[in-house]
Amino acid sequence: MGRKLKDPSTLSDPEAQEATNHREAKAEKKKKKHKNKHRDEEEEEDDQLSPPKRKLEEENSDSKKKKKKHKKSKESVNNEEEPKRNGEVEESNSTDAVVMVTGKDADEAKYKPLDSFAESKLPSEVLQCCVNFQRPSPIQSRAWPFLLDGRDFIGIAKTGSGKTLAFGIPAINQVLNKRNGKFSRGRYPLCLVLAPTRELAQQISDVLVEAGKSCGVESVCLYGGTSKGPQISSLKSGVDIVIGTPGRLKDLIEMGLCCLKEVSFAVLDEADRMLDMGFEPEVRYILGQTCSARQMVMFSATWPPSVHQLAQEFMDPNPVKVVVGSEDLAANHDVLQIVEVLDDRSRDGRLVALLEKYHKSKGNRVLVFVLYKMEATRVENMLQRGGWKVCSIHGDKAQNQRTQALSLFKQGSCPLMIATDVAARGLDIPDVEVVINYSFPLTTEDYVHRIGRTGRAGKKGVAHTFFTHHNKGLAGELVNVLKEAGQNVPADLLKFGTHVKKKESKLYGAHFREISADAPKAKKITFADSDDED
Structure with missing residues (x-):
């Protein structure tokens, strides 16, 4: 039976302090003893490890140290x-x-x-x-x-x-x-x-x-x-x-x-x-x-x-x-990306409403992207009938017409232009304040290049995109691009899912499995007829 301690409330101040010190010292000694015992058990367990297992644990430890060092180096870069x-x-x-x-x-x-x-x-x-x-x-x-x-x-x-x-x-x-x-x-x-x-x-x-x-x-x-x-x-x-x-x-x-x-x-x-x-x-x-x-x-x-x-x-x-920068697909962070999910028939009216908002009173440069040459002609004619001063470039136009349209747009003489993806990459068009994707492109890479026509030279830009159910296969990739740039992801877009399709070639279709050139050739296996077996 253990010794019964006095109630601390009945002790004088010196006695109470001495009792407290005694309890703390005893608890610390017990904790230290338990810690040493635990360490001894770990050392004993390590001694009993088979050489391969011990080597594996050492490699894992070294790997963690290297990763930590690499992370620190990357942060400094x-x-x-x-x-x-x-x-x-x-x-x-x-x-x-x-x-x-x-x-x-x-x-x-x-x-x-x-x-x-x-x-x-x-x-x-x-x-x-x-x-x-x-x-x-x-x-x-x-x-x-x-x-x-x-x-x-x-x-x-x-x-x-x-x-x-x-x-x-x-x-x-x-x-x-x-x-x-x-x-x-x-x-x-x-x-x-x-x-x-x-x-x-x-x-x-x-x-x-x-x-x-x-x-x-x-x-x-x-x-x-x-x-x-x-x-x-x-x-x-x-x-x-x-x-x-x-x-x-x-x-x-x-x-x-x-x-x-x-x-x-x-x-x-x-x-x-x-x-x-x-x-x-x-x-x-x-x-x-x-x-x-x-x-x-x-x-x-x-x-x-x-x-x-x-x-x-x-x-x-x-x-x-x-x-x-990065090999990964990423949009310019200086561009405000607005994605609007709507049906095909609503696009014309919505385009006119956006031009009223972004372009009519300001006369700033607005670039409208479409997918096909015939679509470019139709949208251009539709806007011209509505009184808009607009030019266009696409593959059906002669080169001198394309050059003239691009020159008018750059100079600001005709600051509203309809274009197919011939204008999506590489072109240096200064001070494009707004890009409107009337039709979503065939790839998300082209989307990134399209909206890259604005927000250049450190300036801010706006990219307003129409997304329809025909484009749902690219919804997952678009969501990733929006999230990476810290942009708002509309709830209507998430309804299409966030699955990312495997990359496809415009010429050869989907690549379901990539096989290296040095992969072994397939072996032909012949199954014998069961009636001929001994």
């Missing part, structure tokens, strides 16, 4: 601020701070990012086109050291990141090096840039023509929908850089009017879009006409398997890959 550029660095958002560089020798000191144009050590006449910018953009800062060293290069960067000059300046420098600094050009072009659409090809050409003026580098733009005569004349007079769309360029090569055998610097811009549009056979044919010792450059907003396969075939085994 994300907290680094990118230097701001004094110019139009478009569609900027927080993901610009994330830069991934992979490839053989990619981390060597000679490939460190450039903090200034002077660090590139390029001639002043080559850098003349950059005088209005304070420093290289993130993609230029990382691309130039590799490209100027002759490395094959893959760049993943969003539209408006300065990627035209990211490959354009090294291309011009390559021409000067091949000429040994002389202004006289050879018979055949030395550099090639392929683009998926006429508008993007023309925009690249405008940049490179301007950039090449100070050092005498000539460029020509080859695209369909217009007369071949002026393009052929430019080729015959001699050019240094050819910028073109795959279809027209292939035609001129087959006619014997464009020879690419001396091209030693080849660029595929918007490579994912080019293959998605079905130009893969033309791209392969054109690249096959270039010099076998060429330097290959690919720029793309995303990196699907088809583009990866093309890179494996036409690039060195270890090309450098620089990702500015």
Whole structure:
């Protein structure tokens, strides 16, 4: 029977304090004894572990330490601020701070990012086109050291990141090096840039023509929908850089009017879009006409398997890959995304109501996207009958009509334009305040590129999207894009579900299972008839 303690209330103050101290000391001793016993049991259990089990636990422990270290490192990278550029660095958002560089020798000191144009050590006449910018953009800062060293290069960067000059300046420098600094050009072009659409090809050409003026580098733009005569004349007079769309360029090569055998610097811009549009056979044919010792450059907003396969075939085994931002699908956070679920018949009236809200009193630039050429014509005619001043660009229009419409829209003479997805990528249209998706595109990637026409150069924009039951298969992907950008997800959209479909090719349909090239071949199994068995 234990000793009965006195009631603390009956003790004097010194006695009460001594009793309290005694109890606390006893409890601490008991706790320490229990802890030591528990530790001894753990050590004994560890001693009894079989070698494989002990090794597995050690590996798990090391793995946790590495993950913790990697997480800390990643946080430090994300907290680094990118230097701001004094110019139009478009569609900027927080993901610009994330830069991934992979490839053989990619981390060597000679490939460190450039903090200034002077660090590139390029001639002043080559850098003349950059005088209005304070420093290289993130993609230029990382691309130039590799490209100027002759490395094959893959760049993943969003539209408006300065990627035209990211490959354009090294291309011009390559021409000067091949000429040994002389202004006289050879018979055949030395550099090639392929683009998926006429508008993007023309925009690249405008940049490179301007950039090449100070050092005498000539460029020509080859695209369909217009007369071949002026393009052929430019080729015959001699050019240094050819910028073109795959279809027209292939035609001129087959006619014997464009020879690419001396091209030693080849660029595929918007490579994912080019293959998605079905130009893969033309791209392969054109690249096959270039010099076998060429330097290959690919720029793309995303990196699907088809583009990866093309890179494996036409690039060195270890090309450098620089990702500015993320390879994952993400929308510009400077754009307010409003998604409205409605039926097809309500779209015309709703479009007019939105134009009354966003455009009529302000006269600001509004870009309305539709899906098909016939739809573009119908919507344009419907608005014109309603008294709206509107222009349009789509594939059924001649190139001079498309160029004129785009010029009127850029100048603000006709600030309301209807467009198919030919205007979704790459086009530099300043001060588009509102994008309206009258028809949802075939892919969520195209949706992201469409709304990227607004909210550029650090400005805010609005994207208002009509979503119908015909688009329900893309509801899950759209929900993810909205959530990633911190946008409101309407309840009507969630009714379609949040399932994300497996990626599909516009040409070949759904890819239900990806099989690697080195996978073992299927074996034929013959089942014997049961009557013949012994």
